Amino acid sequence: MCILPPSLFCCFSTISAFFQTSPSLVNGDRGNYVNQWGEYLLPVETYDFCNDFSEGLAYVEKDGKAGYIDTSGAWVIQLPIGVIGHEFHEGVAHVIHDYPGIxxxxxxxxxxxxxxxxxxxxxxxxxxxGDFSCGLVEAQSLETGRYGYIDKTGAWVVPPEYRGGNAFYKDRAIVWSEEWKEGVVNAEGDLIIPCIYDRIYVLDNDAGGCVFVVELEDNNGVKFQGLADYDGTMLIEPQTALDLTYSDIVTMGRLVVGYNDLTWEKRGAEYPLCGVIDLSGQELLPPVYMITSGGYQEGLMSVLESGSTAWKYIDTSGQAVLSVPETVSRAWNFVDGVAELEGTDYQVSFIDHAGNVVIGPLPYSCSYFSQGVTWVFPDGRNPDVIFNQHREGVFGLLADPRLEQKISSWAVEELSYAEECGLVTESNNAYFGFRITRRRFAELAANLVEQVTGQEITPDKVE
Structure with a gap:
């Protein structure tokens, strides 16, 4: 089911996935908002500028007016002319007053x-x-010109001793020394990794927290990479054999790495073969893979083995659990029980753990479903078309067909009885897990009154 069919695809300049709040942004320059049903928040008018919803509010501008709206489209906060608002994070939003003319x-x-x-x-x-994250926000001392982090009382937690830094993530932040060397501080202000590295990369850890790839580069451009744990303890000393930044996540205690001395060639460029190690550097799977999905999801990882043209899914022991046809040009990880496959004809399908196609093939270029929907390109069969549509911002909204008639076990009997009584309207007879809108709820209420009274409700005409 395509909520916004190809014939109705609109031109949007930017899109975002559906996250924990709805509606979701579909136009970041001049646009509107759309919910899971593909229904616009505003019937006709559009904003001159609109940001994502964050914590139930979104910053918008229209006709010289700026402020925040809620998910009903009502103005909740109006800002003075010339004041620009950031997204809400941790209950507060940074507003800027330094624009000309204020x-x-x-x-x-x-x-x-x-x-x-x-x-x-x-x-x-x-x-x-920036914005608050983990209770802290980066700030520059006007007295010294150096950066640190303050809390919501304005007190320094990380003293202003650095040239700058990144936002806190999982109670850790990368900071830069006077010599532009990088280190890591925790949310208590302690420097847990000294500022001696040329670069530091953060890798998520599905077991909790994160790990850090620390990198040094010599005068010849040779990179030495090591691995430190969440507390800054060095797990793998800096070395040159492994590329530890091949993947951006540690899954099931395993990290996919590139072997710098073992390469394969594609279109004149060389790429490292990949293997899998644990967090001590012990090799778990040998470097026999040209491409992987970067880590394990739902116990499996998709790989393309050296010398092969067919993707497959392997378990943590390296055994092939699921093979896919050679007509698949790319296989992605499993998410919520399905994995996305892209064919050589640029069509997309989704398979389950048994290898059965449960969605598709679709003539769209799309991604995984989030809250039951995904953004799609109206024609994904031609890479030039995809590029042009992405550049021009042509997108649509696709609903997950698996959810069309999915009913929670506790609601099956009640829904069946409601249908027998004629209480379920046509627009409310599918996608029962989606958030109900005011219009759809009003439709149900009006239908209930009509069924009970036997009289049709006719809206008053507005002269």
Missing amino acids: SEEVRIPNQFIDQTGQTALLCPSVNIR
């Missing part, structure tokens, strides 16, 4: 507001960079 009466440097529009924090002695 009056001195409303100019407030480094202000954070809460979801009622009231001031939550003023920081006149610092410059703010």
Whole structure:
């Protein structure tokens, strides 16, 4: 089921996935918002600019007016002219007053507001960079010009001793020393990895926390990479044999790595063969793979073995559990019980753990489903078309057909009885797990009144 069919595809300049809040953004420059049903938040009008929803609110601009709306489209916070708002994070949003033309009466440097529009924090002695994450935000001391991190009271937790840093993630942040060397601090302000490395990469760990790839580069451009755990303890000393940044996640205690001395060639370029190691550097699977999906999901990882043209899914022992046809040009990991396959004809299918095609093939270029829907290109069979559509922002919304008649076990009997009584309307007779909208709820309520009274409800005409 395609909620927005190809004939109705609209031109959107940017899109985003459906996350924990809905509606989701479909146009970041001049647009509207759309929910799981493909229904627009506003019937006709569009915004001059709109941001993603975050914590139930979204920053928008229209006709010189700026502020935040809720998921019904109602203005909740209106900002003075010239004040620009960031997304809400951890209950507060950074609003900027330093744009040309703003009056001195409303100019407030480094202000954070809460979801009622009231001031939550003023920081006149610092410059703010970014948004709150893990209770901290990066700030520059106006006195020294150096960066650190403050909490929601404005107090320094990480002293302003650095040239800069990244936002905190899982209570860790990369910081840069005076010499532009990188290290890592924790949320208590402790430097757990010293600022001696040329680059540091953060890898997610599905067991919790994260690990860090630390990199040094000599005068000849040779890179030495090591691995440190969440607390900064070195697990693998810097070395040159392995490329530890091949994957960006540790799954099931395993890390996919590239072997720098073992390569394969494609279109004149050389790429390292891949294998799997544990966090101590012990080899678990030999370097026999040209391409992998980067890690294990739902116990399996997709791989293309050296010398082969067929993708397969392997378990943690390296045994092939599932093979796919050679007409598949790319196989992705399993997510929510299905894996995406892209064919040599550019069509997309989704298979289950038994290898059965449960969705598709689709003449769309799309990704995994999130909250029951995914954004798609209307024609995914031609790579040139895909490129042009991506550039021009032509997208549609596809609903997961597996969910069309999926009913929670506790609701089966009640739904059957409601259908017998004529209480289920046509637009509410599918995708029962989707969030009901006010219009759909009103439709059910009106139908209930009609069924009970035997009288048709006719809206009053507005002259």
